[in-house]
Amino acid sequence: MAGIDIYFEDVSEGQEVPPFQRTTDLMYWNRFAAVNDEFVYVHMDDEFAKQRGEKGVLAMGHLSFSHLHNMLRAWIGDSGRIKRVSCQYRRINYKGDTVTSRGRVVKKYGHEGDNLVDLEVWVENQNGEIITPGKATVALPSRK
Amino acid sequence: MEKMPTLEEIEATVGREIYRVTAPPVSLSDIRKHAIAVYWPEKPPRLFWDEEYARQTSWGGIVAPEDFNPFAWPIEGPGRFPCGVTVPDSARTFNGGSDAEYFTPIRPGDIITAADTVAEVYQRTGRTGRLLFLVSETRWTNQRDELVKTQRGTRVVVLES
Numbered sequence: 001m002a003g004i005d006i007y008f009e010d011v012s013e014g015q016e017v018p019p020f021q022r023t024t025d026l027m028y029w030n031r032f033a034a035v036n037d038e039f040v041y042v043h044m045d046d047e048f049a050k051q052r053g054e055k056g057v058l059a060m061g062h063l064s065f066s067h068l069h070n071m072l073r074a075w076i077g078d079s080g081r082i083k084r085v086s087c088q089y090r091r092i093n094y095k096g097d098t099v100t101s102r103g104r105v106v107k108k109y110g111h112e113g114d115n116l117v118d119l120e121v122w123v124e125n126q127n128g129e130i131i132t133p134g135k136a137t138v139a140l141p142s143r144k
Numbered sequence: 145m146e147k148m149p150t151l152e153e154i155e156a157t158v159g160r161e162i163y164r165v166t167a168p169p170v171s172l173s174d175i176r177k178h179a180i181a182v183y184w185p186e187k188p189p190r191l192f193w194d195e196e197y198a199r200q201t202s203w204g205g206i207v208a209p210e211d212f213n214p215f216a217w218p219i220e221g222p223g224r225f226p227c228g229v230t231v232p233d234s235a236r237t238f239n240g241g242s243d244a245e246y247f248t249p250i251r252p253g254d255i256i257t258a259a260d261t262v263a264e265v266y267q268r269t270g271r272t273g274r275l276l277f278l279v280s281e282t283r284w285t286n287q288r289d290e291l292v293k294t295q296r297g298t299r300v301v302v303l304e305s
Contacts, residue, residue: 078189079202
């Protein structure tokens with residue numbers, strides 16, 4: 001079977017997930033706006049954002065949400081399943097920020113025939129501030 | 145100029161279905177474009193664009209990324225956030241959070257229907273002032289009425305800063 005990168009038995013609590021990192025700018029955001037229907041001035045126009053009291057144009061939260069999925073997917077491979085992802089958009093991702101999605105295994109357990117792994121996930125900026133804390137649950141294939 | 149609805153008016157919307165909308169059939173190209181956008185500038189995983197590869201995986205064919213949105217480019221736009229409550233254009237709002245649970249995957253040809261309900265409304269005083277939290281709950285189902293996803297989204301409106 002193609003796409004098996006990690007098995008449930010290989011995972012241990014406290015294990016860190018390889019990060020997913022991007023430096024964000026307007027062109028990158030606009031490309032995402034087109035696939036997520038986020039044509040919103042505060043993501044596209046610095047002057048508008050400043051009038052709203054922001055430092056400048058800012059990223060859409062859903063892009064961080066997608067980055068967390070990308071990080072999880074690269075780790076679990078094509079045979080894993082993302083079951084649940086939640087996060088809070090606590091701090092703003094401004095233009096030019098480098099944002100890094102990270103994760104750490106909290107718990108592994110069996111549930112209704114699935115081999116589940118709970119993770120603490122988050123997005124941090126280049127200053128090490130957590131801008132988007134969250135949680136995730138994935139299901140992994142087993143060697144058994 | 146539009147006025148902010150009162151808290152009573154907003155609370156009256158809790159539990160009410162705000163909209164139900166069906167997207168046009170999902171195409172291979174929709175999936176490919178989403179994957180390219182979220183992985184840019186890296187090449188997206190083959191599972192999202194290479195049918196020959198995808199057939200050999202446990203998915204048995206191309207699926208959409210879990211975070212895929214079939215409702216981009218709506219012919220008739222559904223009501224936008226904040227979940228059925230009309231907030232004046234001048235109000236400062238932001239996305240507070242997302243919580244999604246995934247069930248049956250989306251495949252090319254699928255026709256996805258979303259039904260949105262107002263789940264919760266509450267006020268808090270935070271670092272940025274007095275805030276109104278509007279929580280919506282969305283259920284996505286496919287053409288076979290299988291559950292695809294449930295998602296809670298939180299829209300935050302700044303009342304006083």
